Amino acid sequence: MEYSLTKATVVLNSTHILHQPIAIKGKRIAAVGKVEGIPIDLQNECIVYPALINIHDHLRGDYLPRVGPPEGTFYLNWSEWDKDLKTSRVFQERANISLMDSYLLGAYKNLFSGVCTVNDHFPHEFNEPFLDKLPIRVIREYALAHECSSFDLKWGDGIVTEHRRALKRGHPFITHLEEGFDEESQQGIEILLETGSLDEHAVLIHCIGFSDEDIRRVRKAGAHVVWCPASNMFMFNVTCKIRKILRAGVNVSIGTDSTHTGSINLLEELRYARSLYRTMYGEDLPARTLFEMVTQNPAKALRREDSIGTLEIGKWADILVVKQIEEDPFETLLKMNLEDIELLVLAGIPILGSDRCIALFQKKEKDYTSIALKGCKRTVIGDPMALLQRVREKVGYPKVLDYMPLQG
Ligand SMILES: [Fe+2]
Incomplete structure (x- = not known):
């Protein structure tokens, strides 16, 4: 046509x-x-x-309502949330819906908010059967780890193998990182450095525990950061040092995470990000910068600048x-x-x-x-x-x- x-x-x-x-x-x-x-x-x-591009979602988890910590408390790391989710009523309710329909819900959540491209943070063997049947583009070209700690969910073939695969294929290596405050969760950058995995292929989601030195190392390596402010604040009442990360010149994208913790869609996440930034720093995060975080920045992080x-x-x-x-x-x-x-x-x-x-x-x-x-x-x-x-x-x-x- x-x-x-x-x-x-x-x-x-x-x-x-x-x-x-x-x-x-x-x-x-x-x-x-x-x-x-x-x-x-x-x-x-x-x-x-x-x-728009939603660089971080879990399409199967795009169900409502949210599952979070008991009122007035917050989590130490993501694993406490994972336990709460799996014992929640909404998790039981969600189990009645077929996986295909769960994926379709996640896809329409994105479609109705102007998103054509999504990264679904799950292993390939989990999401592959559904991707061809979705009304939007969910990328297949990625290597991943669930997270970088001894208690992560062991997705993929391990950090070293997955990162090597990303280099060989020209794909991003995508992982949750430093989503929490216990000692081990704060070691994400050290683990990536030890495994030789901190480079321009690395797409790092959350990064809540980053020190100033971590930010400097991420910038130097040319790695990318994904900011999910609504999910972070809901689970931990804190987010990454976004102003320092931006001022360091790191390529930052915004993702929703699933609706079990994040905003209901990417448009709401953009508004939330702007309002949180104003609360945190008393200054405006320009709409133009936010636009970049859901278009050209994620295209770069996903190594798709030549097409989207x-x-x-x-x-x-x-x-x-x-x-x-x-x-x-x-x-x-x-x-x-x-x-x-x-x-x-x-x-x-x-x-x-x-x-x-x-x-x-x-x-x-x-x-x-x-x-x-x-x-x-x-x-x-x-x-x-x-x-x-x-x-x-x-x-x-x-x-x-x-x-x-x-x-x-
Ligand atoms: Fe996530």
Whole structure:
């Protein structure tokens, strides 16, 4: 399919913003400044962004409500949460839903918030059966460890082997790190250094226990940090030294973690991050910086800069179109809600859209359904309403999932 988005503000990346058409042909961006194929007139009311990237999620865990420490207390490390989760009522309830449907819930959580690409932090053998059946892109190209401590969940083939594999294949090596305060949890960087695994392939999630020296070593190594502020504050009432990490020049991305601890979606996580930063430091974290943390920064950390994260001719046409709220496009992103999404495109294929873009949803080869999303009519790939009904049947009551506000 060939089409163009016209009469809109186009955010190519955090420093280049145009008011020109953008043309899509097949899976890729074909031209900027030219109209080709079907024109979609956005009537000077919309902003076109690169689709968002959620660098840290656990799709199977995108169920609600959250599971956390007893009121007024916080955890020492993630393992206490893991025990609480596995003995919780919500965990029992979740077990009624098939793994495939759990994965679909996680995928739609992301899709409805403008995300086209996700990293699902689970071993390949666990998520592989589901990835082809999801409405968004969940990356397969990664090596991993669950965490770096003697009590971690032993995912993958061990830090040394997984990291070597990442180097050989040009993939990221992704791990939770220093998610807690006991002595061992604070040794994450030492373990990575001892195993020769701290380099530009390393993508380090949480990093709550980092010392100033750790930050310096991460910067020097060219490793990447993933900030999950809502999850950290919910579990530990503290997060990483984000201002020092940013000032050191480390490449930082924002991830949601699962909804069992994090925000309900990436848009809420962005707002939470900004508000927490203001509380912690008494200053603003610019919307432009936050935009980078869910587009070009995670593309770099995932070693996908050549295909996603910005709008460029030849890259994947992963596109998010939002109704303009503020004059500044980055402030619009920080204010937008699910119903403000006019169009979401994954590698050229429209996967969510309003009637303004309905001409793109006529093709017969994809299965689309019509939904009411917070009272607004949308066309979406797949059948999330049937998914929600299946979940309700399995759990035996009309379950509400805040990231999927569908009526019907
Ligand atoms: Fe996580």
